[in-house]
Amino acid sequence: MSEVELTRERVEDALFRAGYWLLFGIVMLPIVVVFATSFQQGEYLTFPPEGVSLRWYAQFFASAEWLSAVRDSVVIGVGAAVLSTALGVTGSLAVQRSDSTLARVLPPVILLPLLLPPVVIGLTLLIYFNRVGFGSTYLTIVIAHALWATPLVFFVMQSVFARFDWDLRDAGMDLGARPSRVFYHVVLPNVRSGVVISAVVAFIVSLQEFIMALFLKSYEVQTVPVLAWTSLQSSLTPLVSVVSAFLVGVSILGVLVSAALMNIEWLAEQL
Amino acid sequence: MSESTFAWLGERIKRRDAGSVFLIAPLAAFELVFFVVPFLILVRMSLNANADPGFYQPAWTLEAYRAVLASGLYRDLVVFSFELGVIATVIAVSLALFYAYAAYRATGLRKSLLLFSIILPLLTTLVVKTYAWRPLLAPNGVLNDVLVGAGLIGSPIQFAPGIVGTVIGQVYIVFPYAVLSIYSVLSTLDWDTVEAARDLGASRPRSFLEVVVPEALPGIAVATVVSFAWSVGAYAAPSQLGSGAQTTFAMEIESLMLTQFDYPTGAAFSLLMLAAMLVVSLGVMRLLTGSIGGVEGV
Structure with missing residues (x-):
């Protein structure tokens, strides 16, 4: 290799590295802003923040409005996670083992909500629920979020089930066990981490989603992102940074807890 | 019907667990009730007439379009x-x-x-x-x-x-x-x-x-x-x-x-x-x- 080529390769390498570290910095920047400004002192959001204080955290934990939004978000997130995991896991299992027309038509249909602008889904469900007179706001938002989370669970489980050795299940069936017992004792232990990851993803998707929740909110029930949005309409308050930092924190915690659970399981299996 | 057809049928029946219908039903029902039907209602709504303020008149019109x-x-x-x-x-x-x-x-x-x-x-x-x-x-x-x-x-x-x-x-x-x-x-x-x-x-x-x-x-x-x-x-x-x-x-x-x-x-x-x-x-x-x-x- 000639001297010129070597120099050129070195320049290319340097540019490549500079390029992705620059992008890395830009991607992280807003998250840094959120955490930094949550500790600021002044009334208005400034970056870099002036002064350090916990006053916005104190205000957050003293606010009945925000705390009830946190409760609503958690209730809806858990509901959406349970519903979409149940639907996604059973549906994926069925599609995996069946070649009926329904099993072929269903996957593209459940993918569709992810490809529509959320505003359109929000408006569609708003008209629908007004029409059929669905009482509970909790339930309507859970259903809306499940429309998004179910395809994610479904496709994660498709790849998990694809790696599962179905002869094991057939062996269980041949030995005379009922399908439910076979699922519980043979299939589930092998795909448990996939189910846990799916449920965590569904919970986080619901926790962060805001446009459908905005369309379907009621006076009594509104999620954290919706309340953050409405309070931002009036002023750029550091309180929203506290709430955002809190949301990011909860999500990271969710990921860590599920990772830890799975690792403990793995450890237990090794012992 | 030949013997192989029966063998094929038997294989199909053995392979297809009746359970898969029950497994797929909840998801199919969910998508139907909360996605397909709402969409049809959206289409129907677009054909109604707008009446102000904030009401609509049931109708079949392309006025909104x-x-x-x-x-x-x-x-x-x-x-x-x-x-x-x-x-x-x-x-x-x-x-x-x-x-x-x-x-x-x-x-x-x-x-x-x-x-x-x-x-x-x-x-x-x-x-x-x-x-x-x-x-x-x-x-x-x-x-x-x-x-x-x-x-x-x-x-x-x-x-x-x-x-x-x-x-x-x-x-x-x-x-x-x-x-x-x-x-x-x-x-x-x-x-x-x-x-x-x-x-x-x-x-x-x-x-x-x-x-x-x-x-x-x-x-x-x-x-x-x-x-x-x-x-x-x-x-x-x-x-x-x-x-x-x-x-x-x-x-x-x-x-x-x-x-x-x-x-x-x-x-x-x-x-x-x-x-x-x-x-x-x-x-x-x-x-x-x-x-x-x-x-x-x-």
Whole structure:
């Protein structure tokens, strides 16, 4: 290799590295802003923040409005996670083992909500629920979020089930066990981490989603992102940074807890 | 009936567990009741007549469609939404291809950091992703301080509220999803293939364009479709980081539905927009597959 080529390769390498570290910095920047400004002192959001204080955290934990939004978000997130995991896991299992027309038509249909602008889904469900007179706001938002989370669970489980050795299940069936017992004792232990990851993803998707929740909110029930949005309409308050930092924190915690659970399981299996 | 037919039937009956019908039923019912039926009701709603204020008259009329199509304001909104969709998608997907490739090539701590930077924004709500840019892009914000300080610009530029802020915000929203779609495909690519091309004398940019990019095409296609669908429907970025000139169709829908309670017009506008998006997406797909065919033909 000639001297010129070597120099050129070195320049290319340097540019490549500079390029992705620059992008890395830009991607992280807003998250840094959120955490930094949550500790600021002044009334208005400034970056870099002036002064350090916990006053916005104190205000957050003293606010009945925000705390009830946190409760609503958690209730809806858990509901959406349970519903979409149940639907996604059973549906994926069925599609995996069946070649009926329904099993072929269903996957593209459940993918569709992810490809529509959320505003359109929000408006569609708003008209629908007004029409059929669905009482509970909790339930309507859970259903809306499940429309998004179910395809994610479904496709994660498709790849998990694809790696599962179905002869094991057939062996269980041949030995005379009922399908439910076979699922519980043979299939589930092998795909448990996939189910846990799916449920965590569904919970986080619901926790962060805001446009459908905005369309379907009621006076009594509104999620954290919706309340953050409405309070931002009036002023750029550091309180929203506290709430955002809190949301990011909860999500990271969710990921860590599920990772830890799975690792403990793995450890237990090794012992 | 021959013996083999019976054997085939028996095999089918043994293989197909009756349980799979019960397993698939809940999901199918859910999609039917909460997705397919609501959509049919949306179509029906678009055919009702609008009666002010905030009521609709049951009817079978195309009045709402006519109102949307005749409105110059709506035409401007649609044009702007598509422009934003195309610009944000092109920027996001190109940057994502580069970033996904960097993550694919990196090892150890560097790889973890790059992937972490993609996961973290996914755990952050839309509201945060857009509002955190405001102190950075405002006329008295950090970016302007840096640019003026470095002497690159004489006086501060208003990045946000404005078109620059809107595009940055929207690219930031779809970027992680685009990176993940491309990365998931790239991660199955065997590096030896690229090495082989280089051993045969291909330069590094050439081996990237002719080996890596074709391999990543399925991921690039998914990234493009998702980024485009979400950017045409952009709501949070233009309302947080845009000025009045950056009004998108999604913002107008929100106002029609939640402020003006004009359901028929909102429904008709959405359906027209979906039809337009479908046509454009199919056109893009055709273009992409056409160009792939061309490359293969060479």
